[in-house]
Amino acid sequence: MEKGKILVVEDQDAMRESLVIAFRDEGYQVEGAASGEEAIQKVDNQNVYDLVVTDLKMKKVDGLEVLRAVKAANSSTEVVLITAYGTISTAVQAIREGAYDYVTKPFRHQEILKVAKKAIEKKGLKDRVRYLEGEIREKYKFEGIVGNSNAMLEVLKVTSHVCRTESTVLVTGESGTGKELIARAIHYNSLRKDGPFVVINCGALPENLQESELFGHMKGSFTGAIKDKIGLFLQAQRGTILLDEIGETSPSTQVKLLRFLQDGEIRPVGGNKALYVDARIIAATNENLEKAVESGKFRKDLFYRINVIRIHLPPLRERREDIPLLVEYFLEKILEKLKKGKRVFSKESMRALVSYDWPGNIRELQNIIERAVTLSKNEIVNVDELPLPAGEVASLISDPLEDQKRKSFIVTTLAEQEKNAIIDALNKYGGNQTKVSQILGISTTTLWRKIKKYRIKPQHEISDTIGI
Numbered sequence: 001m002e003k004g005k006i007l008v009v010e011d012q013d014a015m016r017e018s019l020v021i022a023f024r025d026e027g028y029q030v031e032g033a034a035s036g037e038e039a040i041q042k043v044d045n046q047n048v049y050d051l052v053v054t055d056l057k058m059k060k061v062d063g064l065e066v067l068r069a070v071k072a073a074n075s076s077t078e079v080v081l082i083t084a085y086g087t088i089s090t091a092v093q094a095i096r097e098g099a100y101d102y103v104t105k106p107f108r109h110q111e112i113l114k115v116a117k118k119a120i121e122k123k124g125l126k127d128r129v130r131y132l133e134g135e136i137r138e139k140y141k142f143e144g145i146v147g148n149s150n151a152m153l154e155v156l157k158v159t160s161h162v163c164r165t166e167s168t169v170l171v172t173g174e175s176g177t178g179k180e181l182i183a184r185a186i187h188y189n190s191l192r193k194d195g196p197f198v199v200i201n202c203g204a205l206p207e208n209l210q211e212s213e214l215f216g217h218m219k220g221s222f223t224g225a226i227k228d229k230i231g232l233f234l235q236a237q238r239g240t241i242l243l244d245e246i247g248e249t250s251p252s253t254q255v256k257l258l259r260f261l262q263d264g265e266i267r268p269v270g271g272n273k274a275l276y277v278d279a280r281i282i283a284a285t286n287e288n289l290e291k292a293v294e295s296g297k298f299r300k301d302l303f304y305r306i307n308v309i310r311i312h313l314p315p316l317r318e319r320r321e322d323i324p325l326l327v328e329y330f331l332e333k334i335l336e337k338l339k340k341g342k343r344v345f346s347k348e349s350m351r352a353l354v355s356y357d358w359p360g361n362i363r364e365l366q367n368i369i370e371r372a373v374t375l376s377k378n379e380i381v382n383v384d385e386l387p388l389p390a391g392e393v394a395s396l397i398s399d400p401l402e403d404q405k406r407k408s409f410i411v412t413t414l415a416e417q418e419k420n421a422i423i424d425a426l427n428k429y430g431g432n433q434t435k436v437s438q439i440l441g442i443s444t445t446t447l448w449r450k451i452k453k454y455r456i457k458p459q460h461e462i463s464d465t466i467g468i
């Protein structure tokens with residue numbers, strides 16, 4: 001197996017050569033660079049190194065700059081520095097900026113080989129984690145379901161698992177969060193996909209009609225029952241039935257649902273013969289079923305039967321990072337549908353879309369995008385063209401300084417929020433990056449990368465003294 005690829009950066013020829021040989025003898029693939037410039041060039045051109053071992057003090061381009069270039073090119077490449085006694089404090093700073101470790105001159109080859117081995121192992125782990133994360137995202141992709149937030153990823157993971165089972169599923173979430181979409185995904189990715197997918201909104205049916213709609217009735221079983229009626233359960237034979245707003249079912253319907261879940265049988269209203277139905281139930285609700293159980297509105301035994309696997313869809317305001325993706329997705333679909341030319345949302349309007357609370361969740365977002373595109377005359381959709389509820393736009397883009405509380409809220413994207421959080425923390429802790437990374441719960445490497453990415457100004461950079 002390949003042990004890893006190392007770049008040794010050292011301007012003293014003898015030292016570089018001896019290190020190259022030492023690493024090569026251990027079985028690594030090794031290259032040498034005689035200056036910081038050469039190292040950066042190599043990293044930029046091919047960037048295939050698992051580890052860069054660099055001298056800290058070199059003419060012109062020093063080890064710190066090499067470190068930054070390496071991390072900018074590929075943050076998972078590890079860097080080990082070689083320092084002389086007098087440069088230890090710079091080495092410590094380098095660690096804050098993401099270096100793996102440093103060794104102090106003079107050192108024995110054993111010492112640097114040990115550090116290098118560990119650094120390469122760490123890189124291997126990081127790569128593996130990254131790969132698995134990517135794999136998860138790929139694996140749990142469903143057509144027409146957009147979302148990259150952790151919350152959505154979790155939902156998709158569970159959804160993907162339940163597709164392979166026959167379990168009853170309870171999908172919960174506010175109105176418009178995508179409960180039906182998830183139920184459809186489950187059906188169309190399950191073994192039942194060639195069978196019917198039947199949806200019934202229990203809340204839309206008067207109680208006295210629920211039973212007959214669901215389970216059918218026999219001719220003459222009640223006034224108006226002029227002929228036999230096949231219920232939705234029978235229509236869902238070998239398929240899936242989505243019972244939307246399950247909390248709205250009447251007590252007698254609940255009894256019948258319980259019987260079906262226990263032994264797969266239904267009894268049409270007025271009939272005395274039980275019929276066997278092979279259908280999978282997915283239940284959905286936007287109310288708190290536990291509360292309904294507590295208040296006696298919903299049967300506890302039925303609740304347990306339904307709540308086997310639960311998929312909860314968080315409201316959109318709790319996964320704002322999905323908003324830009326959804327906007328893009330709906331925009332594309334709507335432009336295609338309306339055969340309109342290109343449209344983009346201005347920065348300000350995107351900011352308002354991300355900041356708005358979306359009580360109607362994704363359905364509302366979809367409607368707003370469609371209306372905005374339909375009404376807009378120009379390619380750029382400005383914030384005043386967003387058909388958000390009266391007063392909303394003004395407050396979403398009001399002068400942030402006037403309303404401190406809104407300030408954290410109005411920032412465009414997560415990226416901007418992140419940038420502000422970093423700047424605030426750097427200011428608060430006098431530029432101490434170790435402290436800031438702890439406070440923000442990220443590694444110093446990540447912090448450094450973000451500082452670079454957001455081009456946070458030098459006055460926020462390290463200003464504390466290092467106590468060595």
Ligand SMILES: Nc1ncnc2c1ncn2[C@@H]1O[C@H](COP(=O)(O)OP(=O)(O)OP(=O)(O)O)[C@@H](O)[C@H]1O
Nearest residue numbers: 144145146147174175176177178179180181362363
């Ligand atoms: N993650 C998503 N990606 C793309 N479209 C979505 C997503 N979630 C929901 N939608 C779309 O939003 C709309 C509302 O979704 P859906 O009908 O599934 O919500 P719901 O939770 O069943 O709402 P209600 O409680 O009002 O019945 C649908 O057009 C659906 O396609």
Ligand SMILES: [Mg+2]
Nearest residue numbers: 179180244284
């Ligand atoms: Mg629905």
